Amino acid sequence: MPDPGALMAAEIAEQPAAWRRLSIEGRDQVRAAARRIADYAPRFVLFVARGTSDHAALYAKYLTEIVLQLPAGLVSPSTMTTYGSRPDLRQTLMIAVSQSGGSPDLIQSLQVARERGALTLAVTNQPSSPLAEVSELDLDIRAGEERAVAATKSYTTQLLALYLLLDAVRGGDGSATDGLPDLADQVIADNDQFVRLAERYRFASRLVSTGRGYSYPTAREAALKLMETSYLSAQAFSGADLLHGPLAMIDRQVPVLATVNDGHGGAAMLPVLSRLRDLGADVCCVGAGEAVRAASAGYALPGQVPEEVSPLLEIIPFQLLALHLSVARGSDPDAPRGLAKVTETL
Incomplete structure (x- = not known):
């Protein structure tokens, strides 16, 4: 097997x-x-x-x-x-x-x-x-x-x-x-970091993911990967929408996955991160080094790439987190319950 x-x-x-x-x-x-x-x-x-x-x-x-x-x-x-x-x-x-x-x-x-x-x-x-x-x-x-x-x-x-x-x-x-494949190789080589992150969130029952601009699709995809592989209740919000009401459900028991790039979207996330810190939230940040260092945990992406292509790199840490979190929780991410590779809807 x-x-x-x-x-x-x-x-x-x-x-x-x-x-x-x-x-x-x-x-x-x-x-x-x-x-x-x-x-x-x-x-x-x-x-x-x-x-x-x-x-x-x-x-x-x-x-x-x-x-x-x-x-x-x-x-x-x-x-x-x-x-x-x-x-x-x-x-x-x-x-x-x-x-x-x-x-x-x-x-x-x-x-x-x-x-x-x-x-x-x-x-x-x-x-x-x-x-x-x-x-x-x-x-x-x-x-x-x-x-x-x-x-x-x-x-x-x-x-x-x-x-x-x-x-x-x-x-x-x-x-x-042009340089993205080499940078992606570096992220994947850091696999052990994501094994440790998975242990940090192994017993979480729900979480929130967030990002702005080009990073908002990353937040949504990260939430989906965690739901389908680890059976977590994961909700994705743009950073702006998170402040408009959902912020009220954030506490120390609800980890927040934040994607913060080096561009305009990342700058727009800084007030969101500040509010999350005020709430004492556990924030796992992926992206710009400065934002990651100010977070509870996370992963600083290597190199610098234009914001419009940053989502290709940003999602890989969350893919690896979903993989290792699923295994740590005793599941098999290759065979999530109730799902098939091709879903036909009408």
Whole structure:
């Protein structure tokens, strides 16, 4: 019998290689899709996704609004599948993000979007999937087969593919990502630090994760990983929303996972961290060294990368924490109860 979490651990470790592969082998496909999008000149960008991929889509929403300065939104698939909505989507780019490309609600949403005038793009780990087949354009994230139920390498390669695409649309060359695989190797090599962090939170029954800007999707993905692997009650809030009411539930018994980058989002988190300290909260911080040193515990990310690509690195410590916390609590993160690798919804 394989060790608990062996698949998840292997796939976390494969991420730097997957990023290098996508950056090289996917370059022409990214450029071709970017040219088509630039020629189409959308006035609005919609994203549709589920689960982990929904957090990648949220990241891309931030990128679209900041980098391309276009309005962007996240689609509720049920409006088209359950309620039969058929909106006018001319001058709209709709991007579907899915590891498997097999969920019926995403397929139907993209079909409707194409029928209603949108340019459609599928970002998947399965280039022959039904989702890719119904889309006009597709991007293969080239993560390789992912067997663990909890998505790790498919999530970060989705982030990378979406960044490379949107950067190419604005005329960039993707160079901001050049050093990321080497930095990711350094994070993964620090595995023992996350084993110790897992012991710190082994008996937690609930926790909160938080971040702002580009780091907010990281907070949401971190919470999901802990819920599905360690069966914790984990809630994710943007730093701003946390101060608007949920802060009242924070006490010394509710650990807070905070993602604090070196950019504008990280600066916006500083008042949040100050309030948490006032409450005596146990704050585990990932990101900028100064913020980590001021926290109860955490991990300072190596190097300095542009804020817009920092989510690729930020999530790895939380993936490793989820892996080791699950094992420490006697579970197998490769086989979380009640879950399957592909979830089909409509």
